[in-house]
Amino acid sequence: MASDTSPKSCADVAVVILNWNGLDYLRQFLPGVLAHSAGATVFVADNASTDDSVAVLRAEFPAVRVLENGGNLGFCEGYNVALGRLGPEFRYYVLLNSDVEVTPGWLAPQRALLEANPRIAACQPKIRQYSPDPATRQLFEYAGAGGGYLDSLGYPFCRGRLFDTLETDTGQYDDARPVAWATGACLLVRAEAWHALSGLESTFFAHMEEIDFCWRLQNAGWQVWYQGGSTVFHMGGGTLHKSNPRKTYLNFRNGLALVYLNTHPAELPAVLIGRIALDGVAALRLLAQGQWADCKAVLRAHWHFWGRFGYWRQRRRKFPPRLRLSERAGTYAGSLVWAYFGQGKRKFPELDFEK
Structure with a gap:
């Protein structure tokens, strides 16, 4: 039987955006998340921002639930603390970067994939570049692209992106398949698996933490997948530029x-x-x-x-x-x-x- 992909089926999904002084991103991208995530509950976990993010969220986005972490805990511990505060009504979590533009229907196909196969613990959608330029928006993005892979020495790469070479999306990666890792820019994860592995490795602070988590998932007997039937656009470099x-x-x-x-x-x-x-x-x-x-x-x-x-x-x-x-x-x-x-x-x- 096909899994339910209707908006009501996403009532057990918590979409959690980690924020640290990202007010401009929240104002730009949060309306789209709210509009296109019907059925899900949207949270913003704030790492002690000093740019009035929390006040603006409460004034301008009353539908969003705010979780205050009390300090700049970094990406890893910020999510560990925030997701640890969510209730048992959420069977799935989405770790979503604040600089991601979601599209209509982005969430349900990913959830349906995990519903259809209880061995799948995590998945990501297709990640393309966010840009006002239509041609640039056809390019895959560095953080995840068409699914994450590893070579024999553990170097990460993606379908659609090898080092600085980006492919144009022509539908070549519209499939759904197992991968080595799914990007933390937009990561849907089964709550049961998240807690079984104690979330992200906090010492990483940021960068490659999702690869470590996905590798641990595989070592523990779970699967990680890519779902090309869902697409989001990622700006990237919002916290640290790649040349930093x-x-x-x-x-x-x-x-x-x-x-x-x-x-x-x-x-x-x-x-x-x-x-x-x-x-x-x-x-x-x-x-x-x-x-x-x-x-x-x-x-x-x-x-x-x-x-x-x-x-x-x-x-x-x-x-x-x-x-x-x-x-x-x-x-x-x-x-x-x-x-x-x-x-x-x-x-x-x-x-x-x-x-």
Whole structure:
């Protein structure tokens, strides 16, 4: 029997937008979320904003429920605290960035996917670029695109986006399929699975936290999917621009933690050695390009990861990795870095795999 995709079926969905001084985004995108999320309850979890976000929400958006976190807890802990306050009436949560434009019917197909298969714990829609330019809006967006994948060394990429190369959406990724990870820009997750895994890894603070969460889901026996029957548009870079050294630091530190926490014991030594070597190459490349602050961010990321190795080891023991590379959905057995920079492969189909 087909799952119900009517608006009333979304009454058990909580759409939660994390906000920190994002009043302009809320005014721009929140009306669309309210208009196109019929049946769901919309929350804004505020990380102690100083731009009058809370006052404006209460005055201009009375339909929105406001959750005040009491401090800037970051993306990870901000969501952990906010979702921990929701009641049992919500079977599904949506983690939605404040700079996302949703479309009519964006929510129901994702919920229907999880309803149809109780093994699916999380999914994402198709993510395209938000822009006033119609041509740019046809491009996939960095954060998720047509579904998240990992290569053999744990480097993340997407269908529709390899490094800085973006594909135009021509309907090539309109399917629904298992993936390695679903983007935190618009992540629908089963409440049961969220709480079973204790939510996001708070030490990540931001960046790659959803990849870690989705990898842990797979290790725990759940599935993660992409639903191409739903589309949203993401502005991106609203908090940290991709060229910000702080973002470079978080991406490299969290990337190293990501593979350490989740890689199967038999494969971990080779993966760690490979990551350290390629991170060193990346640091040298940044130095050669005159990006000294970003180069230092890479070095600092490794210093801080190894400095807290005891903590990461404890977390790995709490959520032990169980899947080998060949057993994980959405995993490319080769090296994305070599395929892209060494072989000149710029689009997902050129990687010669479907898994």
